[in-house]
Amino acid sequence: MQHRIIVLGAGYTGASAAGRLAKRLRGEDVAITLVNAEPDFVERVRMHQLAAGQDLTPRPLSEMFAGTGVEVRLAKVTGVDVERRTVAVADANGPGELGYDTLVYALGSGWNAEGVPGAAEHAYEIAGRAGALRLRERLARLDAGQSVVVVGGGLTGVEIATEIAEARPDLDVALAARDALGDWLSPKGRAHLRKVFGRLGITAHEHAAVTGVEADRVTTADGQAIPAAVTVWTTGFAVHPIAQATALEVTGTGQIVVDGTLRSVSHPDVYAVGDAAMVMGPGDKPLRMSCASGVPGAWQAADAIAARLTGGKLPNGTIRYFNQCISLGRKEGLIQFVTADDRAVGAALTGRLAAVYKELVCKAAAWGVANPTLGMPTRRRRVTQRAAARSSVKAPA
Numbered sequence: 001m002q003h004r005i006i007v008l009g010a011g012y013t014g015a016s017a018a019g020r021l022a023k024r025l026r027g028e029d030v031a032i033t034l035v036n037a038e039p040d041f042v043e044r045v046r047m048h049q050l051a052a053g054q055d056l057t058p059r060p061l062s063e064m065f066a067g068t069g070v071e072v073r074l075a076k077v078t079g080v081d082v083e084r085r086t087v088a089v090a091d092a093n094g095p096g097e098l099g100y101d102t103l104v105y106a107l108g109s110g111w112n113a114e115g116v117p118g119a120a121e122h123a124y125e126i127a128g129r130a131g132a133l134r135l136r137e138r139l140a141r142l143d144a145g146q147s148v149v150v151v152g153g154g155l156t157g158v159e160i161a162t163e164i165a166e167a168r169p170d171l172d173v174a175l176a177a178r179d180a181l182g183d184w185l186s187p188k189g190r191a192h193l194r195k196v197f198g199r200l201g202i203t204a205h206e207h208a209a210v211t212g213v214e215a216d217r218v219t220t221a222d223g224q225a226i227p228a229a230v231t232v233w234t235t236g237f238a239v240h241p242i243a244q245a246t247a248l249e250v251t252g253t254g255q256i257v258v259d260g261t262l263r264s265v266s267h268p269d270v271y272a273v274g275d276a277a278m279v280m281g282p283g284d285k286p287l288r289m290s291c292a293s294g295v296p297g298a299w300q301a302a303d304a305i306a307a308r309l310t311g312g313k314l315p316n317g318t319i320r321y322f323n324q325c326i327s328l329g330r331k332e333g334l335i336q337f338v339t340a341d342d343r344a345v346g347a348a349l350t351g352r353l354a355a356v357y358k359e360l361v362c363k364a365a366a367w368g369v370a371n372p373t374l375g376m377p378t379r380r381r382r383v384t385q386r387a388a389a390r391s392s393v394k395a396p397a
């Protein structure tokens with residue numbers, strides 16, 4: 001009998017995990033199904049580009065996975081029953097159910113309005129393709145001189161503010177940050193960010209915690225009203241509520257708690273990767289939601305599953321950071337080098353070279369999804385019944 005592996009979500013991490021599993025295990029021993037709501041692989045790290053009017057390369061999952069041994073199933077996941085080992089799905093034919101022996105949960109995350117009054121009703125977001133396209137359409141209808149306020153001074157906020165300002169120099173673009181602009185960067189990185197904001201004419205409202213959003217303005221904790229024909233909300237991501245509704249052990253924010261092999265600490269036949277998982281990095285610090293840490297995590301999960309099913313050696317690497325790659329429009333960038341646990345060091349790369357670097361990183365990330373062993377030769381191993389039976393048994397604490 002084939003061992004049934006179901007991977008939920010074909011974003012950076014789910015697609016990488018599914019592809020890598022197919023390279024590690026014999027096709028006759030396993031049935032790998034990749035379930036995704038959309039027919040395409042979406043390059044989420046380029047959603048600011050899509051929103052600003054650029055067209056992205058279409059990447060149909062059916063083409064990416066043709067001949068790999070991974071079956072792509074187009075459906076929306078509506079629930080998971082970890083006791084019965086089933087996934088509830090809905091597709092054009094109505095509701096259905098899929099049974100699994102091993103589950104990889106990789107449903108990613110969406111935007112997080114944080115309960116701020118008016119944000120859910122009036123703000124735009126770029127956490128996924130639908131949101132980015134909605135913003136794109138709205139921006140196209142704005143007249144010269146109208147105001148766009150980006151709420152959130154993190155990487156996503158900085159990327160969308162600069163992208164819009166570069167594409168639409170006729171608009172009045174501002175960014176509201178809770179703290180000082182780029183305060184997480186090195187002095188060199190911060191200075192460069194300010195320089196680019198100045199050049200693009202972006203107003204930075206610093207120490208401005210936004211507490212309300214209306215159709216034509218945002219208001220801040222200190223009572224300031226900032227005009228905003230369009231508000232873009234980028235203060236962080238929130239995971240989908242599906243895991244929280246299961247018996248899986250999750251954090252207060254709904255991320256699945258996993259061990260160093262990305263395996264659920266409560267259910268040994270479930271793995272979680274990417275934004276959906278709470279993964280510890282160097283110094284036992286949680287890794288932030290990112291493609292940069294999510295993809296190595298997906299490789300680790302796939303290698304661990306393959307090792308457990310074949311009686312091989314478990315991977316035991318720690319996932320670390322090297323740099324934060326930030327685009328500042330198409331012509332400018334900022335590569336902030338960081339410690340293993342993601343704190344800025346003095347060195348930073350800026351300017352056009354940084355823009356090229358970032359573009360190469362984005363291209364490499366998409367290439368890596370289609371080439372989940374990075375072109376290295378691989379050996380597909382046999383699943384043994386004994387190892388497979390052991391793989392779903394909880395290790396003693």
Ligand SMILES: Cc1cc2nc3c(=O)[nH]c(=O)nc-3n(C[C@H](O)[C@H](O)[C@H](O)COP(=O)(O)OP(=O)(O)OC[C@H]3O[C@@H](n4cnc5c(N)ncnc54)[C@H](O)[C@@H]3O)c2cc1C
Binds near residue numbers: 010038107126156293
């Ligand atoms: C504008 C922007 C810029 C970013 N820039 C960077 C960057 O420079 N570097 C970096 O490291 N990170 C960046 N990130 C973060 C990065 O994109 C995410 O951390 C990463 O995509 C997480 O990967 P994932 O596989 O967990 O989730 P995703 O890539 O979001 O994939 C989740 C998949 O699950 C599918 N899905 C969701 N719900 C369901 C459901 N119910 N049923 C079926 N399918 C479902 C989705 O369609 C999607 O295909 C950026 C994010 C944004 C929005």
